[in-house]
Amino acid sequence: MTFGHIVGKNLKYNFGRFLSYLFVNSFVVAVLFLYGSLLFNEILARNGSFRAASAYIQAAAYAILLFSIVFVAYTGIYFVKSRSREFALYLTLGMTDRDLIRMIHIESLAIVAGSMVFGMLSGLLLSKLFYMILGRILGFTGFSYNDIYYIDYRTFLLSFGVFILVFLFNMLFTNIFIRRLSIVQMMKSSSTKGVSKSRPVVGAVAAVVCIFSTFFLHEFLARSEWARGITTNYPVLIPLLTFAVVIVSLYFVIAFGIDILRYFSKRVPAFYNRNILTFGSLSHRFFSYKVTLYIVSLLIFVAIYFMGMGISIYTYNNKTIEEFVPYDFMIETSGNMNNISPDEIKKLVGGAGGVLDTFSALKFASCQNYRNTKEGFVNYYLENYKDSMVISESEFNRHMGLHIDVKPDELLLVYNSSAKAQEPIDFDTVITIEPWREGVTHAEAFGAKSTDMDTFVRKLGNIRHLVYSREKTRSMYAPFIDSYGNIEYAGVLADVVDDKVYAELKAKTETAYLFNLKSGHGKKVFNAILDGLRKINGADESLWQSSSLVFGAKDDITNLRPIYKQERFDMAFGIGGFTFFAFSFIGFLFLLSSGIVLYYKIVTDIDEEKEQIVMLKRIGINGKECRRYLTTHLAIIFFTPFVIGAILGTVYMHAELVFTPYVGYMMSFIWIIIGVVAILDVLLYLTLRKRFFRGVEV
Structure with a gap:
């Protein structure tokens, strides 16, 4: 069998994984294309509302760039690690590191080419809908879809440039991963099993730090005198460092939460014994999911925050325009x-x-x-x-x-x-x-x-x-x-x-x-x-x-x-419309990304989950019990990030809005957003649960 045959058979065998990875990368290219078309739109640049909202639009652009870099890097690293058992097998059969890297580079070139083509085609097609929605939002300012549709050459440069740079980083990571790890280490890195060591002291400290830091940031954003007094000398640095502490400590809090759940469940033997498979999974699998749960929690939080900020600015204009003018x-x-x-x-x-x-x-x-x-x-x-x-x-x-x-x-x-x-x-x-x-x-x-x-x-x-x-x-x-x-x-x-x-x-x-x-x-x-x-x-x-x-x-x-x-009304709502569209677009992007991360994680773990179900059936667990166990297991994975993200989103949005007497009115829109996110989360859970059951054959 020639090298070309091996590459071809590998592509055929891993077609499902490659297709999902291609979809993720095409999605990022399309997103960069869509927002780049807005950022470099010379027709909108002549509009006063667009210019006035340019600071918000540019801030959103930076957020999307950061998201694209992190998202492509994360999915690329996970894609490589999920195939590490396959790589170890190739090395065991006599393939050299150089040949394996060469095969992966060929695969990567195919993925890059496919992602750029499909991403660009998707971006071009979706740009029609993109500008139709924007034109609808800005309809009161005299805009229509045909008036504002414009694609600049810099849009293509942004889409291709950022994507290629991040993909080169992923290829570098792949080279290091293959050259540095032994065959045994590769076999272990592909598995999500393994008991994670419990660190209750670290978790408890992280929980206290996270709660206090969140409270401090809430008070600072709410313009509390004591919080502002602490930041007098460093009004930007201290809040930024505090937010970083919240983000870092949250990672340890997730694992600590599982410790607490297991500890108190054992105090109720009847409940613990009824759900022993789920609690066993928490020990042997769920801790290894904490990175995914952590990332999805942050994605949902950022989604709620950006969508909330967009709708808040828009509704605040509606409430205050009569006051100020x-x-x-x-x-x-x-x-x-x-x-x-x-x-x-x-x-x-x-x-x-x-x-x-x-x-x-x-x-x-x-x-x-x-x-x-x-x-x-x-x-x-x-x-x-x-x-x-x-x-x-x-x-x-x-x-x-x-x-x-x-x-x-x-x-x-x-x-x-x-x-x-x-x-x-x-x-x-x-x-x-x-x-x-x-x-x-x-x-x-x-x-x-x-x-x-x-x-x-x-x-x-x-x-x-x-x-x-x-x-x-x-x-x-x-x-x-x-x-x-x-x-x-x-x-x-x-x-x-x-x-x-x-x-x-x-x-x-x-x-x-x-x-x-x-x-x-x-x-x-x-x-x-x-x-x-x-x-x-x-x-x-x-x-x-x-x-x-x-x-x-x-x-x-x-x-x-x-x-x-x-004129003030048109200007304010034009700015609010652009801001609402830009922030809602980012929020939807992060929300969609949270679903993609969960989908990617669960679908790529079907084979390993299937092996575990086979072993459970050997010890007498029937299909109904396996489905109940998997249902609970998936529910925890899906809804834990939603709860964490919704809590953080609510806290920080309340802090942003508490200055206005309309805080109750504006927070009602935040609750609507959270409700919509919850419904979408449930629909995704039901869809993937069905796919998961079919994949593991229960």
Whole structure:
């Protein structure tokens, strides 16, 4: 028999394994192709929402690259180790290491070629569906499938380049594996049997560390003061190291959990004896599955987290858009910029065919808000990067149609964010009234060299200022102004004070014109406003060409672009749509990968499982008992990772969302995601259980 005959017969004998391995690698190539087509889409790159969401999309791209590298490497290593008994047999029959490596290289070339061809064809076919779904999600922004479908040459380079590099690593591992291990070691490495040594002390310590680290990360993400205090000097490094500790300790916790289960089961002899085959499997096989269980648990956790983040951003926009942008239009003046009168605005609106519904010119004075907290004396602008303004009580009541009474020694803090309005008032307040640029300059100087409240007030000199105690301060939420921003809106704080106190300030007044349209074409009216303000500001068409709005300097005309609610709505939901699609795609990818890992593990172990069933039947175990044992065994393997992943996903998503008053509403979507994952897990379990029973002949 020639070398070519051996290679051919080997391919034929292992056709099932090669086919599953080919499928896995084709899947990775297709995924890289699909996301690469989005990453390098020049049509979408011209869209403002896509550009604004580019940070999220690029972060998702890094996650997919990391996943592809780890996933292909893992499946490649497992594929080689699962065939180690076969390799040992070849070596026993006289084949040299060199011949064996040569045979594997030929097989690898066939797999690489097949994976690239089938992966690329799958990517091209699925890209149609990929962009149809994206077009459907972004339908409200004027996109359709035909408008955004685009494949760049860099997509092919990314797909092929990453896959080939990882596959070369796998081939290097194969060479080392064959050259370093003896025949006996190869025979042992293919088996999943063998009792793993119990390490209860290590497991217990790992469990405590894992639980505490998870709790600490939850509190840190939830902006808990004590957790933030620990990370003051290293705000990025400490959380990252803590997360790494969670991931590493989880590996030992899985094995420790089996120890605990077996220990307490033995305390109930009747239960233990009824399930003695399952507990025997836990000793002789399940511990060796801990790597697979660990990986699948992490994959499910990451899947739930990414899908949860995608839907959370999308639903958060839906809940908060009315808070941050309650008015159809807003024009803000600053010094001589946007210096327009109410009559001129009404003329521009009427000239564009619009009819006004409500119109209000909100008068305010620029200020800086300083707070004396238990952590120290801080500046609100530097801490939150949000503006504050001083408004008289009568002006605020007129604007909002309210009848609030503010005493001379009282301060009413009004937020246009319901989340901020729920924060406790545990601080005294110092308000300095000065033009925006001067106030920011003084705030930045204070930030560079902070001091205590009393010293700060003494050094203010002639700068007009107000001081209020926490006992005389209250807060509320009111949709009194529009916020600048694309998706992460910069909330605004209004310091509402007594009329007499406000009059004594003699502050320079600015105006925010806030109005709603009763009828007319909003976009046409907005374009008329833009053109009118460009003329007033002595600017050309290049001013405000971009619809992107970010919180910026109020003495720069480019940052005083008028706000149009529908434009903000389209921008926010465009960004949310791209983010939702990108994150959901990653989540689905990791979820699908968890199923592939389980499928790959179970299907490739059928032969060994079949041998064990034969031995069980020899000692009198009937087919029904074998099926019950295998059912329990597979259920543990399938549902343990789901429980672990769901717990981690819930904990970390709750930490991400606890800052908002809509945490209950948004967490309901997380529970729906977990429910869907559970259903899919059950369906996969039932499908593979049937395949498994048929394979082991029970």
